[in-house]
Amino acid sequence: MRVEYINPFVEAAFNIMQExxxxxxxxxxxxxxxxxxxxxxxxALVGLAGDVEGRVLIDMSKESAIGIASAMNGEKLSEIDxxxxxxxxxxxxxxxxxxxxxxxxxxxKFDLTPPSIITGDNMQVTDLNVEALIVxxxxxxxxxxxxxxxxxxx
Amino acid sequence: xxxxxxxxxxxxxxxxxVANVDFRMVTFTLAGRDYAIDIMKVKEISKDNKxxxxxxxxxxxxxxYNLRGDIISVIDLRIFxxxxxxxxxxxxxxxxxxxxxxxxxxxxxxxxxxxxxxxGIPSESIQPPHPLFGDINVKYISGIVESDxxxxxxxDVEKIFNSDDTEVPEQSSIPVQIEDFAVVTQPGPxxxxxxxxxxxxxxxxxxxxxxxxQKMYVSAVNREWVEExxxxxxxxxxxxxxxxxxxxxxxxxxxxxxxNSPYSGSLWNEDYIQILEKILPDPMNRTFYALDAxxxxxxxxxxxxxxxxxKSPQTLLKILAYDNDLMAISTAxxxxxxxxxxxxxxxxxxxxxxxxxxxFEEAIKNxxxxxxxxxxxxxxxxxxDMVVIRDLLSLLRPEAQLHVLNLIVDNLKxxxxxxxxxxxxxxxxxxxxxxxxxxxxxxxxx
Numbered sequence: 001m002r003v004e005y006i007n008p009f010v011e012a013a014f015n016i017m018q019e020x021x022x023x024x025x026x027x028x029x030x031x032x033x034x035x036x037x038x039x040x041x042x043x044a045l046v047g048l049a050g051d052v053e054g055r056v057l058i059d060m061s062k063e064s065a066i067g068i069a070s071a072m073n074g075e076k077l078s079e080i081d082x083x084x085x086x087x088x089x090x091x092x093x094x095x096x097x098x099x100x101x102x103x104x105x106x107x108x109k110f111d112l113t114p115p116s117i118i119t120g121d122n123m124q125v126t127d128l129n130v131e132a133l134i135v136x137x138x139x140x141x142x143x144x145x146x147x148x149x150x151x152x153x154x
Numbered sequence: 155x156x157x158x159x160x161x162x163x164x165x166x167x168x169x170x171x172v173a174n175v176d177f178r179m180v181t182f183t184l185a186g187r188d189y190a191i192d193i194m195k196v197k198e199i200s201k202d203n204k205x206x207x208x209x210x211x212x213x214x215x216x217x218x219y220n221l222r223g224d225i226i227s228v229i230d231l232r233i234f235x236x237x238x239x240x241x242x243x244x245x246x247x248x249x250x251x252x253x254x255x256x257x258x259x260x261x262x263x264x265x266x267x268x269x270x271x272x273x274g275i276p277s278e279s280i281q282p283p284h285p286l287f288g289d290i291n292v293k294y295i296s297g298i299v300e301s302d303x304x305x306x307x308x309x310d311v312e313k314i315f316n317s318d319d320t321e322v323p324e325q326s327s328i329p330v331q332i333e334d335f336a337v338v339t340q341p342g343p344x345x346x347x348x349x350x351x352x353x354x355x356x357x358x359x360x361x362x363x364x365x366x367x368q369k370m371y372v373s374a375v376n377r378e379w380v381e382e383x384x385x386x387x388x389x390x391x392x393x394x395x396x397x398x399x400x401x402x403x404x405x406x407x408x409x410x411x412x413x414n415s416p417y418s419g420s421l422w423n424e425d426y427i428q429i430l431e432k433i434l435p436d437p438m439n440r441t442f443y444a445l446d447a448x449x450x451x452x453x454x455x456x457x458x459x460x461x462x463x464x465k466s467p468q469t470l471l472k473i474l475a476y477d478n479d480l481m482a483i484s485t486a487x488x489x490x491x492x493x494x495x496x497x498x499x500x501x502x503x504x505x506x507x508x509x510x511x512x513x514f515e516e517a518i519k520n521x522x523x524x525x526x527x528x529x530x531x532x533x534x535x536x537x538x539d540m541v542v543i544r545d546l547l548s549l550l551r552p553e554a555q556l557h558v559l560n561l562i563v564d565n566l567k568x569x570x571x572x573x574x575x576x577x578x579x580x581x582x583x584x585x586x587x588x589x590x591x592x593x594x595x596x597x598x599x600x
Contacts, residue, residue: 001526001527004524006484006526032478032526034532151534152525152534
């Protein structure tokens with residue numbers, strides 16, 4: 001993963017989470033993961049194209065998703081319903097949107113695909129031939145992982 | 155009478171060998187060498203030069219071709235295998251020789267230099283590929299066969315053009331086994347002198363403690379240096395009245411002192427630059443791909459980029475620089491320098507930044523892609539002209555060293571250059587020739 005891409009994603013994720021939750025967000029150590037990795041329960045997927053190819057996955061447990069959606073909507077939600085899914089979709093849009101804007105300022109052109117939400121138990125995501133950068137953020141509602149797998153077109 | 159039986163014998167021999175011809179192959183040449191493809195995979199042979207160019211396709215895809223209504227892709231095997239026919243510069247009016255292949259799930263045309271003939275051979279005479287034949291990656295060769303005093307390399311076209319990318323577990327294309335390669339000198343079975351036996355054991359212990367403290371992993375790459383270092387080490391320790399073995403991490407650190415190559419983690423100096431200028435190919439007019447594995451903060455990567463750019467300003471340079479240390483590499487793309495600390499050689503490539511400190515100019519910066527990447531994960535590489543991997547191998551576990559060497563062997567072009575650490579060496583079985591210039595050792599792929 002190209003070094004210039006890392007900061008925009010980290011900053012965007014951090015800023016947006018702090019903005020929408022109005023609570024303390026703690027950034028944990030970044031790391032790289034091999035191709036296959038478990039998904040916690042609710043994952044919002046945004047595809048990237050342009051100078052690069054790849055995707056961003058925003059991954060959290062069901063409980064965290066409900067907690068975050070509740071905080072963002074200002075009401076208590078109790079299950080993964082349409083509203084929770086729509087809220088997490090919006091969150092993914094905001095994070096990737098801001099990251100892509102920052103990247104554009106640095107001179108990299110990225111296009112986004114509309115986010116899709118994936119929910120379920122015991123899921124794995126596999127990106128053949130790309131490693132993923134994990135940006136873990138700890139929020140009061142639980143752990144949110146921004147999982148970025150992109151590769152350069154050489 | 156005796157003669158009779160011998161003649162009869164010979165006849166039956168000949169007959170049986172004729173009867174055994176159960177494998178026919180179409181033979182052709184690429185850059186003057188003979189290759190063959192199983193005839194059962196060949197649909198037909200054709201000549202043409204009208205291909206429809208496909209924008210943005212890989213460089214080896216010449217375009218698409220209309221084969222009586224079927225649109226098939228055309229691949230130039232010479233480019234695909236980096237076997238450019240240097241001598242014969244053919245004019246564009248010439249028709250290309252195509253072999254049209256019928257593969258399991260699609261039809262494809264490949265362009266070769268010349269198509270020879272059909273040769274029949276008994277299939278048992280096919281020998282397994284040997285890595286030494288490798289102008290072409292061993293993975294793509296199904297065998298070698300001799301017929302009529304010519305040696306044919308039989309290509310496994312299904313493997314080459316297999317469309318589904320289910321990754322075959324990466325076979326080692328290197329003949330070195332991990333057992334030979336890895337770790338630690340084994341104590342010789344029949345050591346005459348007890349003392350040298352002791353030494354062997356000591357070296358082995360030291361190798362193990364180096365691994366424990368994660369300072370170095372001893373393998374064929376650096377064994378020689380470790381054994382040499384041990385000799386001075388034991389002297390120094392005895393004089394100091396200390397135990398030969400390491401007491402703590404500090405001891406391990408002082409043991410590996412002096413292992414690192416000159417200008418490690420800094421800009422290369424004049425003497426090193428002069429040597430590299432000699433090693434690099436003459437000024438060229440094409441794309442030059444280099445890999446710098448373990449680039450750290452990028453000082454050495456910038457040095458390499460500067461030298462290549464100065465020697466061949468026309469070249470389109472791409473250096474891929476990897477490191478898995480996020481802190482080190484995060485400053486690399488916009489590395490700040492103090493001009494007085496930078497050797498003269500680089501001065502005309504620097505520009506002053508707003509802060510009054512100096513950076514390499516855009517042209518140099520744009521030729522390098524710094525990636526936060528773990529080389530043990532999947533690594534996508536183009537065909538490389540050069541690899542700089544100084545002192546990195548010794549920091550990897552032996553199996554990881556082998557993985558990385560495999561990666562390099564698979565992706566380096568024939569004739570490509572590899573530079574390892576000053577105190578590291580590569581096994582000759584890996585397919586590299588050792589070269590020496592002004593006492594500086596580097597390797598070139600055969």
